[in-house]
Amino acid sequence: MARKKIALIGAGQIGGTLAHLAGLKELGDIVLFDIAEGTPQGKALDLAESSPVDGFDAAYSGTQSYADIAGADVIIVTAGVPRKPGMSRDDLLGINLKVMDSVGQGIKQYAPDAFVICITNPLDAMVWALQKASGLPRNKIVGMAGVLDSARFRYFLAEEFKVSVEDVTAFVLGGHGDDMVPLARYSTVAGIPLTDLVKLGWTSQERLDAIIERTRKGGGEIVNLLKTGSAFYAPAASAIAMAESYLKDKRRVLPAAAHLTGQYGVNDVFVGVPIVIGANGVERIVEIELNEAEKAEFAKSVKAVEGLIEACKGINPAFA
Numbered sequence: 096m097a098r099k100k101i102a103l104i105g106a107g108q109i110g111g112t113l114a115h116l117a118g119l120k121e122l123g124d125i126v127l128f129d130i131a132e133g134t135p136q137g138k139a140l141d142l143a144e145s146s147p148v149d150g151f152d153a154a155y156s157g158t159q160s161y162a163d164i165a166g167a168d169v170i171i172v173t174a175g176v177p178r179k180p181g182m183s184r185d186d187l188l189g190i191n192l193k194v195m196d197s198v199g200q201g202i203k204q205y206a207p208d209a210f211v212i213c214i215t216n217p218l219d220a221m222v223w224a225l226q227k228a229s230g231l232p233r234n235k236i237v238g239m240a241g242v243l244d245s246a247r248f249r250y251f252l253a254e255e256f257k258v259s260v261e262d263v264t265a266f267v268l269g270g271h272g273d274d275m276v277p278l279a280r281y282s283t284v285a286g287i288p289l290t291d292l293v294k295l296g297w298t299s300q301e302r303l304d305a306i307i308e309r310t311r312k313g314g315g316e317i318v319n320l321l322k323t324g325s326a327f328y329a330p331a332a333s334a335i336a337m338a339e340s341y342l343k344d345k346r347r348v349l350p351a352a353a354h355l356t357g358q359y360g361v362n363d364v365f366v367g368v369p370i371v372i373g374a375n376g377v378e379r380i381v382e383i384e385l386n387e388a389e390k391a392e393f394a395k396s397v398k399a400v401e402g403l404i405e406a407c408k409g410i411n412p413a414f415a
């Protein structure tokens with residue numbers, strides 16, 4: 096059986112880490128695409144040279160040509176720029192919207208059958224734009240944010256309870272940003288909801304609230320420490336978990352920005368919800384009961400995403 100093909104659009108901090116993890120897990124052969132000449136070629140060669148040491152087989156290549164992504168099974172998109180001091184959100188939106196336009200055209204022409212995972216920020220609006228530009232079926236394109244946000248939540252909870260991260264599950268809904276909705280009553284330690292653990296005295300409501308707040312601001316915490324960029328190890332690990340679920344038809348239940356067509360009362364918006372990822376891409380969108388407070392928080396988060404989508408339409412009417 097021929098190896099799967101994984102194309103990484105953007106070979107920066109996350110792109111390089113994705114390429115490393117995909118190789119170590121032997122998910123397939125890897126093509127790194129970037130407009131920065133030499134960067135994808137250099138990273139591809141460096142990674143290939145690590146393969147004899149770590150004992151994995153994967154062919155690596157770097158390119159500036161979309162023709163080289165032809166036939167890719169999975170594409171992970173990190174192309175774009177992060178926000179720099181003095182830049183407004185609209186500036187960032189305008190630049191990355193253009194990037195999504197060109198990436199979308201490349202995918203449309205050369206790899207229309209791929210399962211595409213977008214990571215570029217502002218996430219929920221960029222995956223929406225990438226779908227429009229690529230014309231991909233809605234079940235074949237998702238945004239990565241929820242796996243990362245819930246991984247942060249799980250890590251902080253495991254630290255708080257002094258238990259293995261493996262036994263902590265966490266549930267995060269909504270857009271990627273400060274308005275995301277971490278749901279305590281659907282998050283558990285070995286099946287015991289956090290709300291029960293507070294009653295059992297494992298932690299206090301105040302400490303749990305602080306952990307939820309830290310989760311919401313998790314991206315900013317890393318930016319403040321790094322100063323020159325944003326998180327890349329955990330974002331890459333999260334997208335690889337999604338890619339693996341698709342490539343191996345694992346049908347994992349993962350939170351991701353998926354295209355909603357009426358679920359949760361939301362239409363034509365990509366926003367974070369639990370989904371099943373299998374060989375057919377998004378195989379199911381899981382709709383859970385929300386209480387009034389959770390509904391209000393989710394609605395606020397969706398409104399923020401809708402605002403960004405409207406801004407995209409304003410910048411480039413072709414997306415309207």
Ligand code: A3D
Nearest residue numbers: 105106107108109129130131173174175214215216218330
């Ligand atoms: P960075 O290291 O700057 O890499 C981005 C790469 O994109 C660079 O190598 C650029 O040369 C390349 N690039 C720019 N324009 C194009 C283009 N038109 N075509 C192809 N390549 C291009 O950034 P990074 O890897 O740290 O982050 C990438 C993106 O992910 C940013 O938008 C971040 O904001 C975003 N991000 C999202 C999350 C989520 O959870 C959603 C987390 C962390 C970062």
